[in-house]
Amino acid sequence: MFDLSFCIPTLDRASELAQSLHSIIDQADERVEIVIVDGGSTDGTAELVARLAATRFPSIRLLASATRSGVDRDVLQAVEAARGTHCWLFSDDDRLAPGALAAVRQRLAADPSLAGISTNYQAYDAAFTYPIATVPAFSSRPDAGDAVFTRREDCFSALALHLGFISCQVVDRQRWLAAVGQRDVTPFCNAWIIVYMIGAMLEPGARWLYLSEVCVHYRSGNDSFMARQGLWRRQLITHVAFADILRHFFAENSPPYRAVMATLIRDRMPRTLAVLKARGMPVGLQLSLLRLYVARYGSHPGFWWRVLPLFALPGAVYRGAWSLYRRRRIAATATTSTG
Numbered sequence: 652m653f654d655l656s657f658c659i660p661t662l663d664r665a666s667e668l669a670q671s672l673h674s675i676i677d678q679a680d681e682r683v684e685i686v687i688v689d690g691g692s693t694d695g696t697a698e699l700v701a702r703l704a705a706t707r708f709p710s711i712r713l714l715a716s717a718t719r720s721g722v723d724r725d726v727l728q729a730v731e732a733a734r735g736t737h738c739w740l741f742s743d744d745d746r747l748a749p750g751a752l753a754a755v756r757q758r759l760a761a762d763p764s765l766a767g768i769s770t771n772y773q774a775y776d777a778a779f780t781y782p783i784a785t786v787p788a789f790s791s792r793p794d795a796g797d798a799v800f801t802r803r804e805d806c807f808s809a810l811a812l813h814l815g816f817i818s819c820q821v822v823d824r825q826r827w828l829a830a831v832g833q834r835d836v837t838p839f840c841n842a843w844i845i846v847y848m849i850g851a852m853l854e855p856g857a858r859w860l861y862l863s864e865v866c867v868h869y870r871s872g873n874d875s876f877m878a879r880q881g882l883w884r885r886q887l888i889t890h891v892a893f894a895d896i897l898r899h900f901f902a903e904n905s906p907p908y909r910a911v912m913a914t915l916i917r918d919r920m921p922r923t924l925a926v927l928k929a930r931g932m933p934v935g936l937q938l939s940l941l942r943l944y945v946a947r948y949g950s951h952p953g954f955w956w957r958v959l960p961l962f963a964l965p966g967a968v969y970r971g972a973w974s975l976y977r978r979r980r981i982a983a984t985a986t987t988s989t990g
Contacts, residue, residue, distance in 0.1 A: 656735030660725035667744035674746040688725040723840035751866035770866035777872040781984040803853040808910040841892040929969035
């Protein structure tokens with residue numbers, strides 16, 4: 652009946668969820684369903700979904716949980732409850748880009764053997780006022796075209812960090828469920844279950860597509876893990892839990908593992924550190940973070956000249972740079988709109 656099920660975990664973000672749902676419904680037809688797993692919201696999420704089901708899109712379901720089992724379990728529950736042949740895993744605060752649904756359908760129809768698709772994305776500020784530059788989805792190649800991977804090693808080397816971006820992952824539901832049924836996934840419910848599941852699905856012979864077309868508009872500066880667990884625990888999720896998933900599939904001295912670490916050091920860590928310092932990260936927390944980074948990445952030469960020097964710059968430098976960048980982006984967006 653359904654060829655695509657949008658699977659959305661949510662918790663107390665009704666306002667953002669409404670925008671996400673409208674962006675999906677605007678493109679959806681009778682072959683699409685939306686499955687939302689609510690981890691215990693108290694902000695009107697249930698009323699929002701009921702209203703949309705009654706007035707705009709009847710193929711939307713809310714699965715309410717009496718207890719907060721975490722985003723990993725919510726994702727697993729959503730895929731299990733879905734009825735589509737493919738599941739588009741989606742965040743409750745991002746937006747589906749115009750034409751994205753048709754683009755993904757076209758690729759799935761052209762290659763039914765795909766285990767899944769990772770799409771490209773465009774980042775925006777938290778209010779979706781203007782686009783911002785961010786790290787590329789495809790390793791360090793922002794201009795990379797479509798690519799099909801037939802080996803887990805190649806897929807992770809190019810996309811591993813991007814595979815954790817929920818809104819950009821479309822999976823074959825039966826392959827996902829088969830992978831879940833063959834193993835105990837509990838040890839991997841550490842905020843990176845999607846990365847683990849994609850790795851598990853990429854058995855020999857499986858095919859994974861990177862779709863270079865922008866299919867997702869990502870809302871930056873709205874990290875739910877940061878808001879609920881704090882900065883330090885969020886860093887542990889990024890720099891400890893993610894590495895645990897990688898080590899399940901690859902040895903630390905293997906080319907794929909080293910490639911992912913190199914991308915993390917080159918692209919992700921400098922940007923994250925700049926943002927944290929611009930937001931006024933306390934000195935004590937900076938020292939704790941420095942110790943964590945040295946322990947985790949001290950054996951990688953790139954860390955010492957790409958990341959370590961950033962700790963020495965005062966937060967005022969980052970705040971000034973961000974303010975200047977923001978003003979320029981707003982001005983550029985206004986010029987484009989009036990032009």
